[in-house]
Amino acid sequence: MLKRTFWYIFLRPSRSFFILFMYFSLGSFMLLGLKWNSSAEAELEYARNKWGLKAIIQVNAKSLFEAKANSKSGKNPPQTGHFNESSSNSSYERFLPSQIATLSMKMADDVSNLPEVKSAQYTSIINVVGKGISPVTPAGRDKSKLETTEGIKKPQFQLMGVLKSEVLDAFKSNINILISGSDISPADLNTNNAIIEHGLADKNHLKIGDTFELESIDGNRTKSFIVSGIFISGVPQNSGLAGDLSFLSDKNRIFTSVTAMSELSGGFVENPIVDKAIFTLKNPDSYEQFRIKAMEKGINLFFYDIYKDDTQFKAVSYQLKKAISIGTILTLSTFIGLFLFTTLLLLAIRKKRSEEIQTLLLFGESNRNIFTQLLLEWMILIVIGFALAIIISPIALDKISYILKEIFFLIQENSTNNIHQSGNSYADVLSKFTQMETVLFDLDLKPNFYDQMGVTLIGLFLSVNAAVLTLLKVLRMSKRNLLMDSDLEESI
Amino acid sequence: MIELQNVSFQFNKQVQVLNQASYIFHQNVFYAISGSTEAARNATFSLMIGLIEPEFGRVLFNEKNLKHSSPEEILKDYVGFHNQHSRQVEYLNVKRNIELAMDISIPRKNVNIDDVLVEFGFDEDLLEKKVSDLTPYQRFLYDIVLVVLCDKKTVLITDPTKAFNEKEINLFESKLKKLAHEIGVCVVLSTESKEIAKLADKIVVIINGKLI
Numbered sequence: 245m246l247k248r249t250f251w252y253i254f255l256r257p258s259r260s261f262f263i264l265f266m267y268f269s270l271g272s273f274m275l276l277g278l279k280w281n282s283s284a285e286a287e288l289e290y291a292r293n294k295w296g297l298k299a300i301i302q303v304n305a306k307s308l309f310e311a312k313a314n315s316k317s318g319k320n321p322p323q324t325g326h327f328n329e330s331s332s333n334s335s336y337e338r339f340l341p342s343q344i345a346t347l348s349m350k351m352a353d354d355v356s357n358l359p360e361v362k363s364a365q366y367t368s369i370i371n372v373v374g375k376g377i378s379p380v381t382p383a384g385r386d387k388s389k390l391e392t393t394e395g396i397k398k399p400q401f402q403l404m405g406v407l408k409s410e411v412l413d414a415f416k417s418n419i420n421i422l423i424s425g426s427d428i429s430p431a432d433l434n435t436n437n438a439i440i441e442h443g444l445a446d447k448n449h450l451k452i453g454d455t456f457e458l459e460s461i462d463g464n465r466t467k468s469f470i471v472s473g474i475f476i477s478g479v480p481q482n483s484g485l486a487g488d489l490s491f492l493s494d495k496n497r498i499f500t501s502v503t504a505m506s507e508l509s510g511g512f513v514e515n516p517i518v519d520k521a522i523f524t525l526k527n528p529d530s531y532e533q534f535r536i537k538a539m540e541k542g543i544n545l546f547f548y549d550i551y552k553d554d555t556q557f558k559a560v561s562y563q564l565k566k567a568i569s570i571g572t573i574l575t576l577s578t579f580i581g582l583f584l585f586t587t588l589l590l591l592a593i594r595k596k597r598s599e600e601i602q603t604l605l606l607f608g609e610s611n612r613n614i615f616t617q618l619l620l621e622w623m624i625l626i627v628i629g630f631a632l633a634i635i636i637s638p639i640a641l642d643k644i645s646y647i648l649k650e651i652f653f654l655i656q657e658n659s660t661n662n663i664h665q666s667g668n669s670y671a672d673v674l675s676k677f678t679q680m681e682t683v684l685f686d687l688d689l690k691p692n693f694y695d696q697m698g699v700t701l702i703g704l705f706l707s708v709n710a711a712v713l714t715l716l717k718v719l720r721m722s723k724r725n726l727l728m729d730s731d732l733e734e735s736i
Numbered sequence: 737m738i739e740l741q742n743v744s745f746q747f748n749k750q751v752q753v754l755n756q757a758s759y760i761f762h763q764n765v766f767y768a769i770s771g772s773t774e775a776a777r778n779a780t781f782s783l784m785i786g787l788i789e790p791e792f793g794r795v796l797f798n799e800k801n802l803k804h805s806s807p808e809e810i811l812k813d814y815v816g817f818h819n820q821h822s823r824q825v826e827y828l829n830v831k832r833n834i835e836l837a838m839d840i841s842i843p844r845k846n847v848n849i850d851d852v853l854v855e856f857g858f859d860e861d862l863l864e865k866k867v868s869d870l871t872p873y874q875r876f877l878y879d880i881v882l883v884v885l886c887d888k889k890t891v892l893i894t895d896p897t898k899a900f901n902e903k904e905i906n907l908f909e910s911k912l913k914k915l916a917h918e919i920g921v922c923v924v925l926s927t928e929s930k931e932i933a934k935l936a937d938k939i940v941v942i943i944n945g946k947l948i
Binding site: 247248251252255256599600603604605606607608609 | 809810811817823824825826827828832836837839840841886
């Protein structure tokens with residue numbers, strides 16, 4: 245029987261090659277679909293961990309305004325908040341000249357020690373002017389003057405105090421890339437280190453180790469900073485900001501430690517005040533637990549806002565879920581294609597080989613042996629086709645998956661442009677797109693042993709079932725009419 | 737030896753083909769069945785080898801009731817054919833088709849394959865041809881070679897001579913007589929031609945459902 249099987253395969257090379265090619269293609273696409281699907285699911289989990297859910301604590305300015313108003317009218321605010329009576333020089337002084345609640349780094353540190361917290365980031369931001377350092381301005385508007393209104397100078401830079409610059413969204417999503425020096429990290433607390441944008445450094449001929457001075461907009465405080473790092477920003481300089489607002493541009497944003505920023509803003513250096521404490525949670529589902537525990541640590545909701553931010557994860561997960569559904573569609577289509585191809589082709593071949601089957605019956609071969617022979621021929625072709633698919637296709641998969649990703653991005657780029665046109669800021673859109681790009685291009689589509697085994701087993705299961713169903717009729721063929729004047733095909 | 741004992745059979749439950757017919761077909765004899773219709777003769781062939789069961793009576797094959805033998809067993813070990821449908825696997829050449837038949841059947845002992853092939857005129861060129869490319873006479877020889885090599889005890893032949901020339905008809909007669917007398921096969925030829933029937937050792941006529 246084996247000899248007959250090999251005769252069929254090798255004496256009909258074009259048909260065998262076609263069948264092999266089809267199973268190779270179906271196997272490859274099945275592998276791609278399954279791998280695409282499982283990788284996107286793994287990447288979703290990765291994104292959940294990377295972008296996850298952030299819990300943010302910041303001072304509740306609205307409540308404080310109300311507290312101030314109540315205070316003026318003789319009503320007392322709740323006495324359970326963390327008041328800093330001496331913080332009249334804090335960054336909030338522009339809102340509340342006296343008796344305000346502040347968020348100190350110590351308070352934030354207490355919360356960051358909660359078991360639900362994976363990492364913490366503190367940020368504060370103030371507007372400053374330069375002393376001997378010029379901001380980057382749009383072309384043709386370079387002659388910005390330090391205009392003043394009632395002793396307040398027009399801001400030229402934004403100084404952002406951070407605990408760790410590398411975990412800022414702009415750095416994480418590679419919109420800002422550090423090109424020399426080092427990030428701002430907890431080691432930079434109580435130092436004058438700062439990182440500046442490449443364009444700003446170029447314009448002022450600053451390099452690592454050089455110093456520059458910044459001054460508060462009221463002109464009361466001046467502080468010297470050392471350039472410890474230079475980053476390059478991917479946001480175009482003239483991305484919609486008017487010349488007067490060019491201090492908001494990423495080119496004019498300077499990052500330093502929260503202590504250095506606190507010094508310039510007039511806060512405590514030992515226990516600096518932060519605008520926001522951002523906590524990345526280990527498990528996005530533990531937000532409520534975190535919130536309760538933070539309140540137990542003295543975060544009074546009258547003075548502080550606690551809210552969650554999972555927009556980045558949602559942006560990425562939305563795209564990844566789309567990728568998963570593409571993988572699912574591809575896999576299901578291949579499954580159906582495999583079943584249909586096997587069934588239809590075998591039906592056609594069974595019909596075409598009716599004379600051969602009749603001959604074997606007249607030679608005295610049993611129906612069961614003929615059925616086994618036909619099944620064996622098919623199984624050999626399927627196994628070789630799938631074997632080729634799992635051996636060769638990983639090479640082709642790289643190229644195919646790259647093309648698929650390109651198509652995927654082309655579609656997404658159009659929808660991103662639509663989002664931009666609908667009023668979202670360029671940086672936000674760019675950030676989301678870059679995150680998505682990073683995550684999706686990270687999809688590991690190289691199949692492993694288990695993927696290959698999975699595809700082989702599923703493929704064989706589907707093909708064998710289709711083949712058995714199609715060839716069952718051979719088992720039921722009667723020899724009764726073989727010698728009668730019946731049409732050959734009727735007997736099949 | 738095939739023995740029909742009081743066999744009755746209606747074709748499509750309408751036409752009485754055999755009616756309590758009895759006959760014994762012996763080895764080493766060349767028979768020709770004549771008379772009645774081709775369908776009736778083919779039905780008789782099928783009854784003789786158990787592919788269809790008689791409504792009444794029984795058929796014995798080497799004294800064994802065919803009812804108790806499977807069609808595979810009969811086709812594999814005892815009966816060969818020649819009719820309008822060549823027994824061939826179309827993508828195999830003559831040589832491989834013969835090899836295939838010998839694989840399925842039990843090969844005849846004490847026979848040199850090459851000698852048989854040479855005797856029936858199958859040289860290398862002919863062996864490389866597809867069966868469908870053979871002339872009617874060569875296809876007849878191909879089937880006879882299968883009978884010889886596969887140790888068939890009986891061969892049922894539907895008259896192919898309409899497509900033969902005079903010389904081939906003469907050779908046809910000699911080959912079948914050799915097959916019956918020298919190799920010991922029971923040769924049964926179904927023909928409507930009285931001239932061709934005369935070539936046989938014995939002529940069996942179907943008249944009123946009887947084999948005479």
